[in-house]
Amino acid sequence: MAYVLRRLLEMVPVLLVVVVATFFLAHAVPGGPFDKDRPLPAEVKARLEAYYGLDQPLPKQLGNYVVNLAQGDLGPSLKYPGWTVREVIGSRIGVSCALGFVSLFIAVLIGVPVGVLAASRPNSWLDRVPMGFTLVGICVPSFVLGPILALVFALGLGWLPPCGWGEPEHFILPALTLGLITAAPLARLTRGSLMEVRSLDYVRTARAKGVPPLRVWFVHALRNALLPVVTYLGPAAAGLVSGSFVVESLFDVPGMGRLFVTAIINRDVMLILGTTIVYAAALLFLNLAADLANAALNPKVARGR
């Protein structure tokens, strides 16, 4: 418990660094949120900027922002008048979370069994063929796989809608794209770590004392072999994040990734900051969750900390 508390406290300075870095980057973006095709009257623009506090010196703005942030206030959105950043993000985050979880689920459901299968018969076709696929999977980025899947399943076979959102079947293609991309490294990792574990003494001992092979495999070996896999899930979530920018714009999914990109294009400084902070916080929490899961799987890790 003390450990969790310490890790949570450690997040505060990290998030602060993110806020400061993003703040200055976002303000350095050329062009402002109120630049339109036709320039606004100088007076109106000045009043808008005064209203949002954008006329104050940057360090002061930063200070205000951090104080508000500490109270959970992400400020107003500049491009969606009347909306706060929290409301805008709140309206999108559910979509991205759902998509992320389903893709992660698909990734684990495909990646781990494939890795186990490959490691059970090393260098047979059961190993070579799936591992060949995973190698391709690592090298095919989401923005190639996505269009290919859409080309085959939506335009070729007509089974699924190519893009859009709202119906359950809209979920399948984006989730599959993200899931398959993440499954590939997961399968390789599972296989590699199983291969390493199965040559260890304790596994041999278990086999020697007559534990049934399947039990050795799943209870003794897999439990330890899954450690690096679980650790990888933290960064994998990060991969899903960057993948989601692409997949969301490919399949017209109204999620956080697209929100971030449009916020940049619109120069909506507050929204840029808000989305980045939410992403950073999510990543930190996922890493913490991965570490805790590791400790639950392996008492040695738990004692070591």
Add this chain to the structure above:
Amino acid sequence: MNAPVVETLASESGWLRFRKDRAAVWSGWFLVAIAAVCFLSPWISPYPYMEQNLAQSAMAPSSAHWLGTDLLGRDVLSRLLQGGMISLFVGLIATAVALVLGICYGVFAAEVGGRAEDLLMRGVDVVSTLPLTLIVILATVVFGQNLPMIFLAVGGVSWLTMARIIRNQTRELKGSQFVQAAESLGQSRWGIFRRHYLPNLAGTIAVCATLTVPGVMLLEAFVSFLGLGVKAPMTSWGLMIKEGADIMEECPWLLVSPSVVFALTLLSLNFLGDGLRDAFDPRSSRK
């Protein structure tokens, strides 16, 4: 602790082992070929890459245009070569940036040692948990999508793994007898870095570098795909894939050729990196 950690790039047995790895060797030649045609593209490409010919827009592959033409009637093959030049350029230069940063940081951390080293490496851990893709995207917008800044931004976030590995290796080298001997003979730190660290790190650096290039190229492609990277009329593989994906229904060839070339290049880089690692890092090959 005493034996050299990794064989140097000059090691003959390393190259012998490498030559036996058929996939890695073929990948190496493939990469050389791709790089050669891309970098020679100003001279050998069949058409100027930005020449528009609206009379021949969106044509399927033919003998005049081997890979077809795009919506503005530009030759896809010529654009593929030019885009490849940009993508490879970003890959190489950003990797070089990451390399220099990673080596400096890693060696410095190992050299200072003690609590400062712990702190420095903890810093790397912290930075690597950040959503760096977001920062890169922001940075490319800030710096107005010009190429040198894309190099810097992409390289600036890719050096973390490098720093970790280099630091671990340097620590082992630091404890080795030949470095202690050099120290006791009064060689300067810089001399030790140049004469002992660098040659012994060369294998690791080569492996790291080859394995960093694909990640870097992917990152550039991401940024270009989102329309925030390379600007028209220039192009890169990421941008071509994006343009192809937009109209894949009518003109699938616009998507297929850049995707295939890009994936093959990344695949070769991975093969080559694995091959180099197996050949020059004996510990990892004997799994």
